[in-house]
Amino acid sequence: MLQKETKPKHYQKVIRADRWARRLITFGGYGIIVSIAAILLFLAYQSLPLAKNAAIETLFTFPASRGPAKALVVGIDPYQEIFYILDESGYIQFYKVAGTEPVSQAQLPLSGNEKILCAAKGSLASDLFAAGTDSGRIITAEVRFQLDYSGEGRVVIPSLSVKEVWQIPAGGDTLPNHVEKLAFSRNEDGSRFYAWVDHQGALWVRSYDADEEVDYLHPLSQYPGESSVTALTISNHGENLVVAAADGVMRWFGLKDFEKVALRDEWSISNSPVTALSYLLGDQAVAIGTGAGAVEVWFPVRTPSNLMKFRQIHSFRSHSAAVAHIYHSARNRDFLTIDGEGAAQLHYSTTGKTEVQFPRPDFPIAAGAFAPKSDGLLFVDAQKRFTLFRLDNPHPESTVKSLFGKVWYEGYPGPEFVWQSTGGSDEFESKLSLIPLIFGTLKGTLYALLFSIPIALLAAIYVSQFAPFRLSRIVKPTVEIMAALPSVVIGFLAGLYFSTLFEEYLMSTFVLLIFLPLFFLAGVAAWRAVPESYRMKIRPGFEVLFIIPVILIALQASLSLGHPVENFLFGGNFQQWLYTTWGVTYETRNSFVVGFALGFAVIPIIFTVSEDALSNVPKSLTSASLALGASRWQTVRRVVIPAASGGIFAAIMLGLGRAVGETMIVLMATGNTPIIDLNPFNGFRAMSACIAVEIPEAPVGGTLYRVLFLTALLLFIFTFVLNTLSSLIGERLRKKYARF
Secondary structure, three states, rough: OOOOOOOOOOHHHHHHHHHHHHHHHHHHHHHHHHHHHHHHHHHHHHHHHHOOOOEEEEEEEOHHHHHOOOOEEEOOOOOOOOOEEOOOEEEEEEEEOOOEEEEEEOOOOOOOOOOOOEEEEOOOOOEEEEEEEOOOOOEEEEEEEEEEOOOOOOEEEEEEEEEEEEEEEOOOOOOOOOOOEEEEEEOOOEEEEEEEEEOOEEEEEEEOOOOOOEEEEEEEEOOOOOOOEEEEEEEEOEEEEEEEEOEEEEEEEOOOOOOEEEEEEEEOOOOOEEEEEEEEOOOOOEEEEOOOEEEEEEEEEEEOOOEEEEEEEOOOOOOOOOOOEEEOOOOOOOEEEEEEOOOEEEEEEOEEEEEOOOOOOOOOEEEEOOOOOOOOOEEEEOOOOOEEEEEEOOOOOHHHHHHHEEOOOOOOOOOOOOOOOOOOOOOOOOEOOOOHHHHHHHHHHHHHHHHHHHHHHHHHHHHHHOOHHHHHHHHHHHHHHHHHOOOHHHHHHHHHHHHHHHHHHHHHHHHHHHHHHHHHHHHHHHHHOOOOHHHHOOOHHHHHHHHHHHHHHHHHHHHHHHHHHHHHHHHHOOHHHHHHHHHHOOOOOOHHHHHHHHHHHHHHHHHHHHHHHOOOOOHHHHHHHEEEOOOOHHHHHHHHHHHHHHHHHHHHHHHHHHHHOHHHHHHHOOOOOOOOOOOOOOOOOOHHHHHHHHHHOOOOHHHHHHHHHHHHHHHHHHHHHHHHHHHHOOOOOHHOOOOO
């Protein structure tokens, strides 16, 4: 009977060790793949909400309990628990959400049969309003919402406070009595601004200085001429007034000087008479609605003659009827348009996009309002039926066009790529174009590779093919140690030392770029002039030491001739000559400095991988080439480099990936200015540096927060694609030259 062969104990231990090693290696490999996929999915998860469109949800609809009087003003508290309505009889009713009966009511101080003809909200205090009556009075009042926590939970208590009742001065037919149309605003100092149209069609402006308690009354009836005023609006801070006439003529008045109203611009809209106007947040853009249903946004643009002139910037989806009302948000550039048939649309000014088209109601909408946090919309129709919508629109400023296309921002002469995420106030218009960041990343990478690739490849060729063994053992570890130098140290030195040194010796640097190859060629010629008997005494590879004094001589000559050349060619100031002749501004922290510092960090990667690829070319190939009579350089150029081209390409792509993803060097060595300019004397802002600078200040879940995650996602995809391409192309090159 045959016995089963048993293996020695040590052999079984080896098998078990191999089995566990294989499992650990497999687990590690799959773990890396899972980790990369998890990072990619997390970045995509944080970025996807930017693509979400605005959405509305109807919370409730019910009729008001009080009579059929026309609704003029509606509003709602920040918690969307209490809302109110002001009608033409002067009554203000307060309702609780989902309740059909008013919780309280108040009345404006009207006399007899006096009626309110028009009303307008103040822009800064959303619940401060002015009402004009048919007896020539303007009543200013404010709705307040107080919070009470004395009981169980939060209770919102509404109240009405009358600020002023102002009687328009009487004086015959030349002075107004009826207030037919009214615009109202208040600035931070408490000063109030009123613009109204009387029953004769004349335009009047009143400004009330709260500090000095002085009234300024300005008749502007001469400006509209024979055409009646159809719409008017005052800016949020009360510094500008825009008036539309029936003949399509628009006029822009400056109200900054209380004692004088100045006509700043005049233009025409020929399509149809303007029926609705509203200044948007920021006091630059004006939303315009016409009798033909067109919706446009205009704002002043600086002309070549340094004058500000209104221009049409955006056109939105049109209404099927005349636009009757325009309401703007106090949080962003959202604005709401409502036509005479009751159709409502929500638009966003910066992107020029119509975001929401509301369902058409049974009756025309009489008044509407944004919730203070712009997360809700309240409508009341001609039958005094209320409808409250929840608005979900957290990222209206992020569209494909605004992120990757040119956008015409307020105050700019034309459409541009701009990154400026924050400003000095909440009214700032965010500019989130990623093109300047992508351009800056590529610009920094370009200058870094222009500096690092020639040096790293030539050094790798010399060390692997020409240098003596003892010298290569010194040079290669030294260059590899450079990779261990922290990038923050390189960035610190570049930003604080090399940038100022480069600025001081700018012309000497340019002279060195010319002198160095000339002196190098002269040195080679001088070496060849040395008798061969003397040259043979030097060990092969050590002739490179002859170049060191040549480089030192070229450096000394450049330092000596830098200032004379600058004085002779550029009048003693090269930077001023650049600005005067080419309009180029020199910045201390510029692309040259970044290219030098970033290239210094990239050189070890390119050198190490290239040197390994060149050294791994089989000696049989080089020996065969030399045996056929080729020189050493011919062998390197025609045999070694093609055979190692796959590894060399992979080295360059790895260096490119390192340069694209570098953060600290770019952050510290450049001015972080997000501009699109190939000028090497300007700075730039890279994607990685932008993330490092702005992510600590970005509100979690906000638009900037998610745009930065999108930037990280693009950076991740870019480096992933580069590494994949390097692997694929490198493999193809290795197969192509496998015949060697």
